[in-house]
Amino acid sequence: MYLETERLIINNLSLDDLDFLTDLDADPLVRKFIDGKVKTINETRQYLSENIDGYLRHGFGRYAVRVKEDLKPIGICGFLMENYGVDFGYRFSQSAWGQGIAKEAGNSVIRYGVDRLKLKKIVGIVLPDNIASEKVLISCGFTFVGMDEVWGKKIKRYEITH
Template identity: 30%
Template structure:
């Protein structure tokens, strides 16, 4: 298991192809994907493709979406991480949690530590975060991490609010 870092309550690690059932579980819930323009996954083969085509290639650059597990029982609750988006020339903060993990502060904890890791360990200059304009919970997380609101825009045909944080170094 390739652990990226730990927080007081969470462990973040790299995904492997063996994690297709976890991705399927997460991305087959319509409420989890409500504000995203992604299709619901229906098969492990689709989840494997997400891993092999989207998630795992980011690890070559020490970036990526990392599996989140709770320390107290090792339960998989979602992912958080940094992704290079070449079409936007930016490093994007993202997070996605199972409904059972909502409302416990896990997303904020993971996001704050991911930003810290990106700025201080990876020496990233600027990290960008976006959320759908109607996703109030996610917008609050971006604000609480210390990210600053930049603008409203449309990305991937989705109306979003864009935030960023810069490395003070």
């Protein structure tokens, strides 16, 4: 998969992205609204393998988001198959925060999911106090459908349905 936006290149993660992902998942602020736990290199390696397997199994996974000018990875954005449906999610290095990167990447990935992957329903979940991610979901076209519980946590559930 390959997408290009004004500032970004979005493509499949590869084993070469392990060091970047390890750094990303070792940042407690990046992980704060996911599960609040930093990941070890072995956990990150497993997560990377699951995404690469997802490309083959489901036709999607989380994708690498890279700065167009130098291809430096700054985050991930994409889809995972979860027990509650096709999950849209993302996380970015702190250096990318506050610049509209999540919205830019998210809109491009959502268009890809709807137009190319023909996804009928995409779910976005967010913890109630994660206002920034809630704004990203809304700007990407998600509609709030209600409160739910996922992995023992109360969450706000958003969806895009086609």
